[in-house]
Amino acid sequence: MKQAHTTPETFLGVGYTRDRAGLPLEAVRVPVPQPAADQVLIRVAASSLNPLEYKLADLNFMGRTPPVVLGFDLAGVVVGVGHDVSRVAVGDAVAAMADLNGDGGWAATGGRGGAYALARQFLTVRKPPSLSFRDAAALPMCFLSAFTAFYGAVQAGHTIYIPGGGGGVGHLAVQMAARVLKARMVISSGGRPQSITLARQSGAHFVFDYKRDDIAAEIAELTNGRGVDLVFDATYNEQGFVETAKTVRRGGSWIVLGVGPGKTTRLAETHSPVDAILAERGARHVNVNLLRYFSEPATLDSEARGLLQRGMDLAMEWATQGLVVPHVSQTIDSTVEAINTGLQSLKAGNGVLGKVAVIVDRDLVAVASRSQ
Ligand SMILES: NC(=O)c1ccc[n+]([C@@H]2O[C@H](COP(=O)([O-])OP(=O)(O)OC[C@H]3O[C@@H](n4cnc5c(N)ncnc54)[C@H](OP(=O)(O)O)[C@@H]3O)[C@@H](O)[C@H]2O)c1
Structure with missing residues (x-):
């Protein structure tokens, strides 16, 4: 496994710590995970909110043992790759979706960074420079x-x-x-x-x-x-x-x-x-049902992987061509309070339009927008 040396051992994520506890989510310190052979470790720049996240907190239907860090939509920079990964390399800016029966990449640090998440190689794609981390992170799941x-x-x-x-x-x-x-x-x-x-x-x-x-x-x-x-x-x-x-x-x-x-x-x-x-x-x-793909990731056949990989490629392509562009109605910093408020709104079904983006690392986002 190749990995950048600056990656810390733990980070302060946002998730649930008890089975079916529901909202509000809490800050929880967790180890930075290590990529398996087909996985990519991403230093997270941005994410977005999805109803799935409050539903998992409510029902824990993937049967995980808490703590579970949420935030499955990811955009960021690759800091480590498993030995079978050839699609992306350390240093690449990427968009990705974390395994829905794994952990996500929300940090409780208010946009000051420090979140790391794993994604499978077939759910990770190079982010075109003209697409912002914020918009790239609004795409994967939806x-x-x-x-x-x-x-x-x-x-x-x-x-x-x-x-x-x-x-x-x-x-x-x-x-x-x-x-x-x-x-x-x-x-x-x-x-x-x-x-x-x-x-x-x-x-x-x-x-x-x-x-x-x-x-x-x-x-x-x-x-x-x-x-x-x-x-x-x-x-x-x-x-x-x-x-x-x-x-x-x-x-x-x-x-x-x-x-x-x-x-x-x-x-x-x-x-x-x-x-x-x-x-x-x-x-x-x-x-x-996307969840079906992740209830037993090991059993995914090459056709299913290929379809999702093609979807990630086209998400980047169509967004840069202006054909399928996420409407980000709200951008929040990655704090426990802001994420809880956003998820409460999604759950109530009355305050959210298009997507809510989460800025996990303002510095990474700023560096990328300066270089565009
Ligand atoms: N299992 C999977 O694979 C999977 C994957 C992704 C999402 N999902 C689920 O799919 C659902 C939608 O996700 P999302 O991210 O799009 O949520 P969202 O942003 O909250 O959007 C829900 C939309 O549904 C509309 N709506 C509610 N009741 C309606 C009705 N009776 N007729 C027409 N429109 C109605 C709302 O319109 P107004 O705001 O105008 O009322 C809103 O635009 C969520 O429950 C999510 O968990 C499942």
Whole structure:
């Protein structure tokens, strides 16, 4: 293993220290991990918030033994690599996603740095110089969610409904469908004026208010009664699932992110009419779940690794081309308080637009922006 000599032995991360303790997260001192053969050790410059982080604190559903440091989206500089790593080298600026059943890279040092995280080689990509650490760190989890949902499913000319086009996953999915995959019509929704605006700016041709409009009727009218070819629902909303399932055309696809209808709480399964609605239309129900890739990383086959690696490459490429660009509505320093406030807002579902970026190391971020 090659490793930089200045790396400390421990760092002060942000995470949970007790099983299913939920928010607030705490500062916790943990060892700087050592990269295994296919892993990269990253000195973290920036990260972003994802709902997964409060959900793991609430439910610890990966079955980890706390303490668990959170902050899975990563951008930073490589300081160590395992002996099988050839895709990146020590000193490279990278974007990456940490294993979801491992530790992340939030530090409790208020943007003064000092966080280190591991990522698999196939989930680490060189960051183009024109892309900031902040924006690079806003991409991995949300971009890969949209990318794996659309991969092989979307064809040019399709009509697509993406509810929640102002959300972290939603706004990237709208951009991808409209600007890269050449969907003929992208329809989206939001429940707040600012999320409706972001969905529009992201390229949606029609955006409805899910709290007021009869979206199924609007979509029926827009598609001459046919329905859309494909729905991508990343809203984790049971009532919303029922509504969006009704908008799929006969023989179309309803793609849901995560565990899917009836299971969103993870605590108890509830009855959901979604499958009956889809069956009536002969529509496919597809579950896309990034967590599945990480519950047993050792069992990932080369096809799955290749897909995620391709996704990371395209995230950088499309962002630098201005095609799929994260909207960072808020940038916070990496403190326990700021992270807890941001996660509380995400959990309440009322204060976050696009992505919230976390600056873990202001010096690294400043050096990179001066050299651009
Ligand atoms: N398992 C996986 O592989 C995986 C991966 C990534 C994310 N996820 C999950 O996917 C979900 C979304 O993640 P995110 O980062 O995009 O969260 P987010 O930024 O909080 O976005 C959620 C969006 O859903 C919208 N929404 C809520 N209820 C809706 C409804 N009834 N109809 C239409 N839109 C609705 C919200 O719109 P308004 O704000 O306008 O109300 C918001 O824009 C989270 O639950 C996350 O944990 C799962």
